[in-house]
Amino acid sequence: xxxxxxxxxxxxxxxxxxxxxxxxxxxxxxxxxxxxxxxxxxxxxxxxxxxxxxxxxxxxxxxxxxxxxxxxxxxxxxxxxxxxxxxxxxxxxxxxxxxxxxxxxxxxxxxxxxxxxxxxxxxxxxxxxxxxxxxxxxxxxxxxxxxxxxxxxxxxxxxxxxxxxxxxxxxxxxxxxxxxxxxxxxxxxxxxxxxxxxxxxxxxxxxxxxxxxxxxxxxxxxxxxxxxxxxxxxxxxxxxxxxxxxxxxxxxxxxxxxxxxxxxxxxxxxxxxxxxxxxxxxxxxxxxxxxxxx
Amino acid sequence: xxxxxxxxxxxxxxxxxxxxxxxxxxxxxxxxxxxxxxxxxxxxxxxxxxxxxxxxxxxxxxxxxxxxxxxxxxxxxxxxxxxxxxxxxxxxxxxxxxxxxxxxxxxxxxxxxxxxxxxxxxxxxxxxxxxxxxxxxxxxxxxxxxxxxxxxxxxxxxxxxxxxxxxxxxxxxxxxxxxxxxxxxxxxxxxxxxxxxxxxxxxxxxxxxxxxxxxxxxxxxxxxxxxxxxxxxxxxxxxxxxxxxxxxxxxxxxxxxxxxxxxxxxxxxxxxxxxxxxxxxxxxxxxxxxxxxxxxxxxxxxxxxxxxxxxxxxxxxxxxxxxxxxxxxxxxxxxxxxxxxxxxxxxxxxxxxxxxxx
Numbered sequence: 105x106x107x108x109x110x111x112x113x114x115x116x117x118x119x120x121x122x123x124x125x126x127x128x129x130x131x132x133x134x135x136x137x138x139x140x141x142x143x144x145x146x147x148x149x150x151x152x153x154x155x156x157x158x159x160x161x162x163x164x165x166x167x168x169x170x171x172x173x174x175x176x177x178x179x180x181x182x183x184x185x186x187x188x189x190x191x192x193x194x195x196x197x198x199x200x201x202x203x204x205x206x207x208x209x210x211x212x213x214x215x216x217x218x219x220x221x222x223x224x225x226x227x228x229x230x231x232x233x234x235x236x237x238x239x240x241x242x243x244x245x246x247x248x249x250x251x252x253x254x255x256x257x258x259x260x261x262x263x264x265x266x267x268x269x270x271x272x273x274x275x276x277x278x279x280x281x282x283x284x285x286x287x288x289x290x291x292x293x294x295x296x297x298x299x300x301x302x303x304x305x306x307x308x309x310x311x312x313x314x315x316x317x318x319x320x321x322x323x324x325x326x327x328x329x330x331x332x333x334x335x336x337x338x339x340x341x342x343x344x345x346x347x348x349x350x351x352x353x354x355x356x357x358x359x360x361x362x363x364x365x366x367x368x369x370x371x372x373x374x375x376x377x378x379x380x381x382x383x384x385x386x387x388x389x390x391x392x393x394x395x396x397x398x
Numbered sequence: 399x400x401x402x403x404x405x406x407x408x409x410x411x412x413x414x415x416x417x418x419x420x421x422x423x424x425x426x427x428x429x430x431x432x433x434x435x436x437x438x439x440x441x442x443x444x445x446x447x448x449x450x451x452x453x454x455x456x457x458x459x460x461x462x463x464x465x466x467x468x469x470x471x472x473x474x475x476x477x478x479x480x481x482x483x484x485x486x487x488x489x490x491x492x493x494x495x496x497x498x499x500x501x502x503x504x505x506x507x508x509x510x511x512x513x514x515x516x517x518x519x520x521x522x523x524x525x526x527x528x529x530x531x532x533x534x535x536x537x538x539x540x541x542x543x544x545x546x547x548x549x550x551x552x553x554x555x556x557x558x559x560x561x562x563x564x565x566x567x568x569x570x571x572x573x574x575x576x577x578x579x580x581x582x583x584x585x586x587x588x589x590x591x592x593x594x595x596x597x598x599x600x601x602x603x604x605x606x607x608x609x610x611x612x613x614x615x616x617x618x619x620x621x622x623x624x625x626x627x628x629x630x631x632x633x634x635x636x637x638x639x640x641x642x643x644x645x646x647x648x649x650x651x652x653x654x655x656x657x658x659x660x661x662x663x664x665x666x667x668x669x670x671x672x673x674x675x676x677x678x679x680x681x682x683x684x685x686x687x688x689x690x691x692x693x694x695x696x697x698x699x700x701x702x703x704x705x706x707x708x709x710x711x712x713x714x715x716x717x718x719x720x721x722x723x724x725x726x727x728x729x730x731x732x733x734x735x736x737x738x739x740x741x742x743x744x745x746x747x748x749x750x751x752x753x754x755x756x
Contacts, residue, residue, distance in 0.1 A: 209710035216704025375529035
C-alpha cells in the first residue's frame with residue numbers, strides 16, 4: 105500500500121473513532137427527541153456530570169473500573185429520570201420553545217452544580233484500555249477508540265431492536281406519536297416517557313465514562329453536544345441509524361478538514377456542515393420526509 | 399375600571415392615552431435623567447451596561463418575540479456590531495456615522511444569515527443560528543488583520559461633535575438616548591403595518607400568506623431589523639468594555655439574550671427591557687449575597703450560571719408569559735380591584751401536540 109493510502113486510511117479510522125463519540129451522544133439526543141419532541145440541550149451536561157462522577161468513584165473512592173462504570177451509568181439514568189419526572193413533565197403540551205428553554209435551564213443548573221462541587225480543574229482517570237493500541241495492518245488505533253466504536257454499534261443495534269420488536273419499545277413509539285391515544289389504550293405514558301429519558305441518560309453516562317479519558321474530565325465537556333447536533337442533522341433528524349451514520353461521517357469530515365483544508369477549519373467544520381445541510385438539504389441522509397401541513 | 403372613551407380618531411393612536419400613563423412615564427424619564435447625579439458611579443456604570451443589554455434584548459425580541467423565529471446566536475450580531483464600530487473608529491470615521499454604519503453592517507450580516515436561514519424554522523432555525531454564532535466567533539478569532547484575533551482590540555473613546563463622551567455620566571446619557579430612540583422606533587414599527595405582519599407570520603404562516611402578507615420577505619426583514627438593533631447594542635458595548643476579545647461574545651452571551659426575552663415575556667417590548675434588567679443584574683446581585691453563603695460555595699464561579707438556570711426554569715414552569723405577563727396580572731388586579739380572580743389568566747390542561755409536521 106502506498107504511503108498516501110495508509111495516511112488516508114489512518115485519518116478515516118481516527119475520524120471514525122471521534123465520530124463514534126458524536127454518534128453516541130447523538131443517539132442519546134435522538135431517543136428523547138423521538139419520544140418527547142424535546143431537543144435535550146442538557147444532554148451534554150448530564151454527560152459531563154457523569155464523567156465527574158466516574159472520576160470521583162475511580163480516583164476519589166478508588167473503586168474498580170467496572171463497578172464505577174455501572175454506578176456512573178445508573179447515576180446518569182436516575183438523574184435523567186428525575187429531570188423528566190420532576191421538571192420536564194410539567195411543560196407537556198406547551199410550544200417546543202418552552203422545552204428548549206427548560207433544557208437549557210437544566211443544563212445551566214447541572215453545569216453550575218458540578219463546577220461548585222468539583223471546581224474548575226481538569227482531571228483524568230485510568231481505564232482498562234488506556235495507553236494501549238492495536239495495529240490493523242499498517243494503521244494504528246487506540247484501544248479506547250475501538251471500545252467506543254463497538255459500544256456505539258452495540259447500543260444502536262440493541263436500541264433499534266428494542267424499539268421495533270419489544271412490547272415496551274412499541275409502547276414508546278405509540279406514546280411518541282399520540283400521547284392521548286396511547287394513554288387511552290392502556291400505556292402508562294408518563295412512566296414510559298421517563299423511561300426513555302432514563303435510557304438516554306444511561307447512554308450519555310456511558311458516553312461520559314468513555315469520553316473523559318480521551319478528552320479530560322472538564323466542565324467544557326458539554327460542548328460535544330453541539331457536535332452531536334451537527335451529526336444528527338447530517339444523518340437526518342429523528343433517525344436512529346442516521347445519528348450513527350452522521351456521527352461517523354462528521355468525525356471523518358473533521359479529520360480530513362484538519363489535514364487538507366486551511367488551518368482552523370477543523371474547529372468549524374461541524375458547524376459549517378450543520379448550516380449547509382439544514383439550509384440545502386434539511387432531510388439529511390436518512391431522515392424521514394415530512395410534508396408541511398397547513 | 400377604565401373605559402375607553404375616544405373623542406377623535408387620534409385618541410386611538412396615541413402612545414400615552416391616559417393621564418396616569420403620562421405621570422408614570424414622566425416620573426420614569428425624570429428619574430432616569432437625574433439618576434447619574436444622585437447615584438454612586440458604580441451604579442451608573444451598571445445602568446449603562448443594563449441599557450446596552452436592553453437594546454440587544456429589544457433587537458432579539460423583534461425576531462423571537464414578534465416574528466416567532468428562535469435565534470440562539472444573537473451574540474454574533476453583538477460581536478459584528480462591536481468589531482465593525484471599533485474598526486471604523488480606528489479608521490477615523492466620526493463616532494455618529496460609525497455607530498450607524500456598525501448597525502448597518504450588522505443588518506447586512508443579518509440579511510446574509512436570514513435569507514438562507516428562513517428556509518428552516520423552529521428547532522432547526524435554533525440550531526442554524528447557534529452554529530452561525532460559533533462560526534462568527536471563530537472567524538473573529540482568525541481574522542487578525544481586522545480584529546486583532548484572540549489578542550483582542552482596543553476601542554477608541556467615543557467623541558461626538560468634539561465632545562468626549564467617555565466618562566460615565568455622558569456615556570450614560572448616550573446609552574439612554576440610544577435606548578429611548580430604539581424603543582420609540584420599535585414601538586411604532588410594531589404597532590404599524592410591518593409589526594402586525596410580523597405577528598401574523600408568527601401566529602400562522604398559512605393565514606398570513608392568505609391575507610397577502612409576504613411571509614418570506616417579512617421573516618428576512620425581521621432578521622435584518624433585529625440584527626441591526628443588536629449590532630447597535632454591540633457598538634455601544636464596545637465602549638463599555640473598552641477592549642474587545644472574541645471570548646466576550648461567546649455562546650453564553652447568546653443564551654443570556656434568549657434568557658432575557660424569555661424571562662421578560664415573548665412578544666412585548668416592555669418584557670425585553672425588564673428581562674434585560676433582571677438578567678443583567680444577576681451577577682451583581684450574586685456578588686452581593688456571596689459573603690452570606692460561606693467560603694466553599696462563594697468562591698466557585700458556577701454559582702452565577704446555576705442562578706441563571708434556576709431563574710429561567712422558574713419562569714418557564716410558573717410564569718411562561720414572563721415578567722410582562724406578571725406585570726399585566728398585577729395591573730389587572732388593581733384596575734379591576736375587588737373583581738380580580740385567579741382564573742382570569744388560567745391555563746388549560748394540555749397534551750403534547752406534535753410539531754413535527756409544522
